[in-house]
Amino acid sequence: MKYLITETQLDSVTQKLINDTLNEFRNVCEVPDADTWPGWLNFDDCDTLESIEKIQVVNSEQLKSVPGLIKITSKYPIINVDVDIYFSSVFAS
16 A cells, blocks of 8 residues: 655654654563564663653655766665754663
8 A cells, every 4th residue: 555645744744653663662662572572683782772751753755866976776766864862861871
């Protein structure tokens, strides 16, 4: 299924994707289950997730080809996203 996203919608759609993904990670960390635990996630990642209050999209834009500088040949759009990450505490990483 394809969705068309306008430039004005890009920030809000990107923000929703980030929020949904962050919540999914938090749910996995809250109830550790050896049968469904993803191999790419470790307990240190869960500790870091606990200290993140929110991730806020500041700007998002679809990158376009610039002759002589950037040539985008992918059939999928390439999106540049700038975010601010708010932490609830300072940690040593």
